Amino acid sequence: NAGVTQTPKFQVLKTGQSMTLQCAQDMNHEYMSWYRQDPGMGLRLIHYSVGAGITDQGEVPNGYNVSRSTTEDFPLRLLSAAPSQTSVYFCASSEPLRRSRHTEAFFGQGTRLTVV
Amino acid sequence: AQSVAQPEDQVNVAEGNPLTVKCTYSVSGNPYLFWYVQYPNRGLQFLLKYITGDNLVKGSYGFEAEFNKSQTSFHLKKPSALVSDSALYFCAVRANQAGTALIFGKGTTLSVSS
Numbered sequence: 001n002a003g004v005t006q007t008p009k010f011q012v013l014k015t016g017q018s019m020t021l022q023c024a025q026d027m028n029h030e031y032m033s034w035y036r037q038d039p040g041m042g043l044r045l046i047h048y049s050v051g052a053g054i055t056d057q058g059e060v061p062n063g064y065n066v067s068r069s070t071t072e073d074f075p076l077r078l079l080s081a082a083p084s085q086t087s088v089y090f091c092a093s094s095e096p097l098r099r100s101r102h103t104e105a106f107f108g109q110g111t112r113l114t115v116v
Numbered sequence: 117a118q119s120v121a122q123p124e125d126q127v128n129v130a131e132g133n134p135l136t137v138k139c140t141y142s143v144s145g146n147p148y149l150f151w152y153v154q155y156p157n158r159g160l161q162f163l164l165k166y167i168t169g170d171n172l173v174k175g176s177y178g179f180e181a182e183f184n185k186s187q188t189s190f191h192l193k194k195p196s197a198l199v200s201d202s203a204l205y206f207c208a209v210r211a212n213q214a215g216t217a218l219i220f221g222k223g224t225t226l227s228v229s230s
Contacts, residue, residue: 033217040125042206042222043160050216058217090159097148097215103167104150105218107160 002026006091006108013081013115021076021111023091031094032074033105036060036087043090049074050096081115088112118143120207122221129197130229137192137224139207148210149190150218151181155203163205166190177201197228 007022025032033048045058049068063085065077074093078085094105119142129135141147151163164175171183181192190207204225208218 031216035218035220040222042122042220043208043218045211045217045219048211048217050214056216058211092160092218094215097210103148103210103215104162104165106162107152109159 004091004093004106004108006089006111008111009109010112011114013078013113015081015083015115017081019078019081021078021089021091021113023074023076023108024072025074025091025093025106026072027093027106028071029093029095029106030071031096031105032068033058033092033094034064034066034074034076035090035092036085037090037110038087046076046089078113083115086113086115118209118211118219120209120219120221122205122207122224124224125222126225126227128227128229131199132196135194135197135201135226135228137205137207137226139190139192139221141188141190141207141209143209147183147188147190148215149181149183150208151175151179151190151192152206152208153203154206154223160206163192197226199228199230202226202228 004025034046035043044060047066049055089111091108092105121140149166152160166183174180207221211217211219
């Protein structure tokens with residue numbers, strides 16, 4: 001099972017450039033979310049989705065866009081990269097509490113982004 | 117608002133000794149609590165969860181966690197630490213009653229010396 005797949009694993013951007021981080025899951029999970037991990041700050045929620053066509057903001061949404069056109073894919077777009085967006089980004093998927101006893105989230109391996 | 121606190125940035129233990137990594141939480145409604153582990157340059161791996169039922173939850177790799185409602189705590193424990201347990205540990209809680217995402221603590225680095 002592939003689980004949650006993120007691409008690319010590493011990326012270097014120049015300030016002002018845009019890019020899309022890809023996330024795909026093959027578990028037919030309704031919920032997907034994006035987090036950023038910074039030293040000493042844990043993981044912070046950027047955006048999340050409860051199903052195809054439905055997204056919402058998390059704790060730190062500024063500078064990021066998302067869309068969810070299919071159940072499988074949840075790309076994260078950086079509109080105009082800034083050095084403050086240098087971080088490790090994780091995508092996760094999970095099932096709704098009402099549907100499954102398997103309530104834990106499954107994480108991708110992460111994308112390490114550096115903005116210079 | 118839901119929140120999670122991990123009061124220790126780092127925990128140091130000797131191999132073979134018991135370990136505890138602390139976590140306290142603040143939630144409205146029933147808490148759904150999780151522990152994840154992260155090894156260097158890797159993603160997060162699920163260890164265990166508390167949803168309901170017994171206050172002592174057993175998980176992967178010999179870890180367990182004790183849910184204490186009165187103290188709003190969910191401490192991670194292991195009776196005998198291994199050097200290979202050295203990693204970054206995160207406590208997390210479901211972000212809302214719908215469970216759409218997670219709120220994480222800041223993480224605790226566990227260092228087990230031989």
